[in-house]
Amino acid sequence: MAARTARKGLIPGDGIGKEVIPAGRRILEALPASLGLKFEFVNLKAGFETFEQTGAALPDETVQILKSECDGALFGAVSSPSTAVKGYSSPIVALRKKLDLYANVRPVKTVMTAPKPIDMVIVRENTEDLYVKEEKTYDTENGKVAEAIKRISQRASSRIATMAGEIALRRQKIREAGGQSIHKGPLVTITHKSNVLSQTDGLFRSTAREALADPKFQSVAVEEQIVDSMVYKLFRQPEAYDVIVAPNLYGDILSDGAAALVGSLGLVPSANVGEGFAIGEPCHGSAPDIMGQGIANPIATLRSAALMLEFLNEEQAAAKIYAAVDANLEEGKLLSPDLGGKAKTDEVVEDILRRL
Amino acid sequence: MAARTARKGLIPGDGIGKEVIPAGRRILEALPASLGLKFEFVNLKAGFETFEQTGAALPDETVQILKSECDGALFGAVSSPSTAVKGYSSPIVALRKKLDLYANVRPVKTVMTAPKPIDMVIVRENTEDLYVKEEKTYDTENGKVAEAIKRISQRASSRIATMAGEIALRRQKIREAGGQSIHKGPLVTITHKSNVLSQTDGLFRSTAREALADPKFQSVAVEEQIVDSMVYKLFRQPEAYDVIVAPNLYGDILSDGAAALVGSLGLVPSANVGEGFAIGEPCHGSAPDIMGQGIANPIATLRSAALMLEFLNEEQAAAKIYAAVDANLEEGKLLSPDLGGKAKTDEVVEDILRRL
C-alpha cells in the first residue's frame, strides 16, 4: 500500500501552546510505518502575539493555507488580553466559523481502572449561539445597555445532533468489538434551557429530537437535561453519560466542567470538526503561569492529535495513540506536575512514544 | 418591645413544593417568642397546575397581594411541561421581574465539620440577560432560525455587584464576631465570558469592577473568572470561593453546579431579593418522581425561610434557623432519603424545630 500523505497545519499560538504542539507533531511522526501514514507539516501563525506583531490575531494566510493545502491541523492555545483590546478577538472562534468546523468534540474519559470510571463525549455546536458575536451598546437615561444575539438554527442543530448520534453509534461499535466501556448501550443526552428560551433552545431541542429520531439511530437512547441540572448531574452521576450534545455556550461550559472530573485540563483533548477537516485542540489555555518551564502536560495535545485522526478516518492510528497515553497514565510513573508528578513535558512525550 | 407583624406569602406551586412550603411556615411559627416576631400568612397560587386551572401560571392576584400586603414570601417549586405549552412560562421568572427582585442569592455551605468544608454564596443577577425572553423565529432557505436577546445593563450590573460586595462585608463581620469560616478575608469573584462577548459581558465585567472599587469595599479582594473556567474551578477548588457574582444565566448554572458540591439540591436555599422584599425559594425543583410520598428534604426550604429573614433584617431569627439545621445535619441521625437517610419530611422538620 502506498503511504497516504496528508498535510497538517501546526498552530502553536501563545504560552504553552508553543510547548505542546511540538509534542503533537512528534507523536504523529512516530506512528508505526505499518499504518502507511506519512505527514507533512506547515507552521502557521495565530494568537495574541501574532496580533501584536501583525495587527491580526488570525492572519488571512493561516486560513488560506489551511483551506488550500491541509486536511487538518493542531491548534495550541491563545492568550486572552486581560482587558478588551480593540480589534482583538479569539482566533480559534474565528477559525471554527471560517472553516465551518461545526462540531467541537470533547471526550472526557478516565482510565478504566480508575475507582469511578467516566467515559463521555461532549459534542458542542461550534458555529452559532452567542458565538455569532453580534453585539451592540447604547445609552439610556439609566446608563449603558449592551445586547448580544443568541442565534440557533435548525440546520446547525440538526447536523450537530446527527453527529452526536453517529458518535454514539461509533462508540457502541468499538465497545462491541471488545473495547472497554462502562456503558451498556448508546445514549445521547440533549442539553438546553428551553424552559426559559422556548424559541431558541426550543428549536435546538425539537430539531435534535427529530434528527435523532432517524431510523439509523434506532438503537440510540435519547434523553434531555436542562443545562443547570445537567451541570448538577455531571458532578453527581458522571458515569451515567455517554454522548452529550449542546448548543455552543452550554457546550463550552459543560466541557470545562467535565474536564474537572478527570483531575486536570491537561488531559482533555478536543477536535473541531467539519466536512473532511479536523483541528485537534487541547482544552487547556495558554497557561502563562507555567509557560517556558517545560512542564506543560502534553497529553491533551497528544489525544487531540488522535482525535483529529479519528475524524479523518484514521481510526487505527488514533487507537494506537490513545492506548499509548492510557498505558502511561495507568503506570503513573512519568506524570507532569498537574497530575502530581515531576516529569517534564519531553519526558512524558518520550515515555508515550516508547509505548506506541 | 411590641411584636413586629409581617405578612408572608406562601406559594407552594407544584409537586413537592406543596410538601416543603408548609415546613417553611412551621419553622417561622416556631421561632422563640423572645425574638419578638409574629407572622401572618397568605396562601397564593402559581405554577403549572394553576395554569391548567386558570390559564395563568402567575395569576395577577398573586402579584397584587404580594405587592400590597406582604414584605416577603416562600416559593416552593413549579413543574415545567415536558414540551412547550402555548401561553405557559415560568412564574418564578415572571415574579422576579414584576417585583424587581434583582438578586438571587444562593449560599452553598457544608457543615464546618465536613472533611472539606465549603462556604460560598452565589449572587446571581435576576432580571435581565437571556431571561428578558425576547425571542423571535423566522424562516430561511435553510430552515428555521430563532434568535434571543441577551441584555446586560450598567444599572443592573452595578447593583448586583454592590450587593455582592455588601454580602462579602456582612459575611466578614459575622466571621469576626466569632462565626466559623474557612475564609480569611472577604473575596468577590466576578464571572463572565467577556473573551467572547466583549460588549455585553464586557459591560458586566467593567461595571462590576467599578462598583467594587467603591471605597466602602476597600477590604474586599476582587478577582475574575471566565464562566467555563469558573465551573472547572468550582469543582477543583470550591473552598477558594467566598462570594461569586454573575449575570443571570451563568448564575443559574453555577448555583446548580455549586449545589452538587454539598451532596443534594435538597440542602440548598435561595432568596430572590429586591428593595425591602425577599422571596425564599429552595433550589430544587418540583421533583415529580418523589411527590406525594412525604419524603422531600425540607432543609432547602427551612434555610430559604432563614435567608428571607436575613434580607428583611431579621438576622437573629435567621441565625437560629441556620444553627438548628446545622445541628440536625451534624448529628446526622434524622436525614431524608436524598442524604442517605430514612426520615420523612415531617420527622426532619420536627427534629429541627426541637433544636430551635
Ligand SMILES: CC(C)[C@H](C(=O)O)[C@@H](O)C(=O)O
Ligand atoms: C478561548 C475561548 C474563546 C474558547 C471558547 O469559548 O470557545 C475556549 O473556552 C474553548 O472552549 O475553546
Ligand SMILES: CC(C)[C@H](C(=O)O)[C@@H](O)C(=O)O
Ligand atoms: C425553573 C427555571 C426557570 C429557573 C431559572 O432558570 O431561573 C430555575 O432553574 C432556578 O434556578 O430558579
